[in-house]
Amino acid sequence: MPLLVEGRRVRLPQSAGDLVRAHPPLEERARLLRGSISILGSDDATTCHIVVLRHTGNGATCLTHCDGSDTKAEVPLIVNAIKSFSDHPQCGRLEVHLVGGFSDDRQLSQKLTHQLLSEFDRQEDDIHLVTLCVTELNDREENETHFPVIYGIAINIKTAEIYRASFPDRGPEEELRAARALTGGPMISIYDAETEQLRIGPYSWTPFPHVDFWLQLDDEQILENLSTSPLAEPPHFVEHIRSTLRFLKKYPHPSNTLFPENKALLYKKNEAGLWEKSSS
Secondary structure: OOOEEOOEEOOOOOOHHHHHHHOHHHHHHHHHHHOOOOEEEEOOOOOOEEEEEEEOOOOOEEEEEEOOOOHHHHHHHHHHHHHOOOOOOOOOOEEEEEEEOOOOOOOHHHHHHHHHHHHHHHOOOOEEEEEEEEHHHHEEEEOOEEEEOOOOEEEEOOOOOEEEOOOOOOOOOHHHHHHHHHOOOOOOOOEEOOOOEEEEOOOOOOOOOOHHHHHOOOHHHHHHHHOOOOOOOOOOHHHHHHHHHHHHHHOOOHHHHOOHHHOOEEEEEOOOOOEEEEOO
């Protein structure tokens, strides 16, 4: 039987270099396999949804944690981010996976599910819905209280396997990134696939209003006021919020203190697979 690439007969003999020049998608996939990142993931999703968009041709993958604050703007960002990695979009297809939410009393999950499905449907590209584990499909009930079944997922970007996951280690500058999210920062990408670096910041925010008031609240008050689903949050939610509030109190003007010369904080994986600060 003949050897084919994307339905085209391979002409042999020729060198590996000539072969990838004749079939550019092969080079895109090889670049993916050489990359230092294998797993993307997110967790602690209650009413939020985790979105994975992947191009089956070159393996380019985007994973985001959507809270419904600006779905109309976020979905095109996700789609364009994936499209930017391929000069040959016809070799493969875009596949989307949606996981998260549950049957919450305020119906925030239902609203976000509808928003995401509607916005992906409005895109000019064909997008194939492959996984839908959201809202009532991700709901369990215990003592008349509803909870998500799955709070977090990960994807192996080299094999496309998606599975349930949680992350005790959330990577570099967790408090800084959480502070930006709590102050309402819009969705951004912090990973540069070309340099294989995390690029964090520079960020700026105004001093968090009444931070001392929020810090003196008890656990139940923090849950009631700073959670979209107080009864369904994971056990570490309150301490995470308190830690983020303490960070915001300590750094009311981050551009002056955390980002010398207004430069981003850079991280790159070392030979052991751990993130370490990079100077360039």
